[in-house]
Amino acid sequence: MPTTSKSNATPARKSPAKSATKAAGPDAITLLIDDHKKVKKLFKEYEKLSKKEDIDGKVDIAHQICEELTVHATVEEEIFYPAARAAIHADDLLNEAEVEHATAKDLIAQIQEMSGDDPMYDARMKVLSEYINHHVEEEETEMFPKSRKAKMDLEGLAVEMMERKEELMAELT
Template identity: 30%
Template sequence: MNRPATGIRLAAGNEACEETTMTNTIDPDVVDILTADHRDVTALIGEIWTITDPMMRRDLTDTAISELVRHAVAEEMHVYPAMRKHLPDGEKSVEHDVEEHKELEELMKRLEDVDVSSPEFDEALRKLEAVLADHVQDEESGQFPELRRHIPREELVELAGKVETAKRLAPTRPHPSAPNSELFHKLAGPGVGLVDRLRDKLTGRATK
C-alpha cells in the first residue's frame, strides 16, 4: 500500500533535482552581472581599509579602480540606453547615475594621485565608498528590478553578454575629462582601453 506513494515521492524528488540543476545552469542576466560587480568592488574597498602595507594597498586600490571604471563604462554603453528606452523614468535615472559616475571618476583620479598612506587618500576612499554605496542602493533597489519588470529575460541575458564584452575592452583608468556618453565609449573607448592596458603592463599596475 505504501509503495506507490513512495514512488510518487521519489518522482517528485527527481523533478525537484532537475529544476535545481536547470536553475543552477541558467545564463546570468545583466542584473546578475552588475550586482556581482558591485559586490566585488565593495569587497575590494573593504579590504583596502584592513591593509597597512603601502604596496599591497596600492595594488588593491588599482584593481578596485580598474574594475569600477570598466563597470561604469559598460553601463553607459549598454545599460543606460536600455534604461532610457524601457523605464518610465529612465532618462531621469540615467542623468542621476551619470553624475554619480563623474563623481566616482574624480575620486578615483584622486586615489591614483595621492600617497596611499596619506590622510588625503583615506578621505578620498571614504568619499568614494559613500558615493558608491548610494549608487549601488539606487540601482539594486530601484533600477534593476525595473529592468527585469520591463525587459524580457532573453534580452537581459543578451545585454549581459554585451556588458561583459564591453568590460574586456573598456579603459582601466579613470578619465574624468572624457565625455560620459554612449557614443564616445563605443567609438573611442576601445582605443583608450588599449592605451590604458599598455600603460598598466609597462608600469606593473595591478588590474584583473
C-alpha cells in the same frame, strides 16, 4: 495522431533549449550585482590593509578598485543605461546615475594620481566607498527592479556587456 505527437514533441524540445539558454550565463543585472559585490569586498580588504598601515597593499587594492569601477561604469554607460533608458522611461533616475558616475570618476582620477602615504588618500577612498554604496543601493532597489519589470533583453545585454568588459580589461593590462 501523428499531428498530436508532433505538437507534443515540439514543446519538449523548446523547454530544454530555454533552460539551457538561461543556464548559459547570468543576465545583465546579475553581472552588475556581481561587480557590486566584488567591489564591496575589495573596499573591505582596503580598510583592513589601511588599518595595518600596509601602504603598498592598500595602494594595490585601491588601484584594483579604481579599475573595476571604471570598467563597470563604462559598461553601464555604453550598454546598460541606454537600454534601460529606452525601456523604463525613468530619465531622472538614469540622469542621476550618470552624474554619480562622473563624480566617482573624478574621485578615482584623484586617487590614481596620489601617493598612498598622502594623508588624504584614505579619506578619498572612504568617500569613494560611501559614494559607491549609495549608488549601488539606488541601482539595486530602484533601477534594476524597474528594468526587470520592463522585460528588457537582459540575457542579450549580458553577452554584449561581457564582451565589452573583456575589451576594457584587456586595455588596462
